[in-house]
Amino acid sequence: MPDPGNGGWGRWRVVAALGVTQVVSWGSIYYAFAVVMESVRRDLGASAPAAVGAYSLALLVSGVVAAPVGRHIDRHGARALMTGGSVGAVLLLAAFSQVSSTAALYAIWAGLGFVMGLVLYEPAFASLALVFRTDLRKAITVLTLAGGFASTVFWPLTQWLATALGWREAVLVLGGINLLVCVPLHAFFLPARGQPAGAPAGAADHADGRARLLADARFRWLALAFTLNMLAFSTAGLHLLAMLQEQGFTPETAALLAALVGPMQVAGRIAEFAFASRLSAARVGEIALLVLPVSLALLLLAGGSTAMVVAFAALYGASNGVMTIVRGTVPAEIWGREGYGGLTGLMATPVLVARAVGPVAGAAILALMGGYRAVIVSLVAIGVVSLFAFWRAVRGSHGRRV
Secondary structure (H helix, E strand, O other), rough: OOOHOOHHHHHHHHHHHHHHHHHHHHHHHHHHHHHHHHHHHHHHOOOHHHHHHHHHHHHHOOOOOHHHHHHHHHHHHHHHHHHHHHHHHHHHHHOOEEEEOOHHHHHHHHHHHHHHHOOHHHHHHHHHHHOOOOHHHHHHHHHHHHHHHHHHHHHHHHHHHHHHHHHHHHHHHHHHHHHHHHHHHHHOOOOOOOOOOOOOOOOOOOOHHHHHHHHOOOHHHHHHHHHHHHHHHHHHHHHHHHHHHOOOOOHHHHHHHHHOHHHHHHHHHHHHHHOOOOOOOOHHHHHHHHHHHHHHHHHHOOOOHHHHHHHHHHHHHHHHHHHHHHHHHHHHHHOOOOHHHHHHHHHHHHHHHHHHHHHHHHHHHHHOOOHHHEEEHHHHHHHHHHHHHHHHHHHHHHHHHH
């Protein structure tokens, strides 16, 4: 097919293709582990921290590769890289379905972490930046509207497959879905070329530019805000089912309540889309960052109340959904969209490292304090500090429309 960078409806075909692949990639690689984790642990005779550690290693690897992946997409396009990532997902999920030792589990999840760095939101956003000269924020919002259904679809789907077939067979099916869906969509619909020759250099394209960014107080405050925000979300995300079960919900009810987060992510993104012409991404970020600690306070006080947990899921999901857009657009509002992949990749590195650390930190607090109440209190405090750091980063900045 013609390169989608030519404009017109070709640009939106890229969004549509990525919308489908993001649901599958997030659902099968990122979210499914929470469903099968306990079964994996029992089969391998591993401790809970050891099982969570393999997943955290994957998230750490995804953070390490974020910046070079973004720069590669800027220069060479996304087609080959993201297609290769989906092929890797197929092979590594198949290997995961056959794992028989903790050492092998860690090796496989290190590889899946590399795959995450090639196929999740950060490279997808960089792909969109190649084909959207205007309306990048709108394209990112539309893409994340689709991606928000990943947990809603794949948590129940993975649970059903694991119950009906066993966790190993369930993971093998997830690999097959990547083969049938993600590989062809990435191969045929993504831009094959990077930025045109002579395009202006981006803020993070060269070593001196990256050094100037790291010396910029706005960059450091923004990175801190995004990093702490991700730390809170990643901790709550992996431990949410257990948090709800500690409050007295059955595993099935906990899974259903947790699945509400996905639609609420979508609802938050719809609201962001509706107000995009009236509010800058920075102002939207301030609102979303305020909502997070409020939602966690509701979970803290829920005490097994279904209504309180539903309210938590609504606010938590909306905040999480909107922050995905904020992370993709605020850096461009401040520093411009030239070299977008390199810029957001550099910003994403500590954020994705925090995504790796969060589940382990939550498990450590749980082991130390003996319950999830202390974990939730810690997350409320982290959310408040994240809001302050973001305000310091964007105050007095009107930004630019992207």
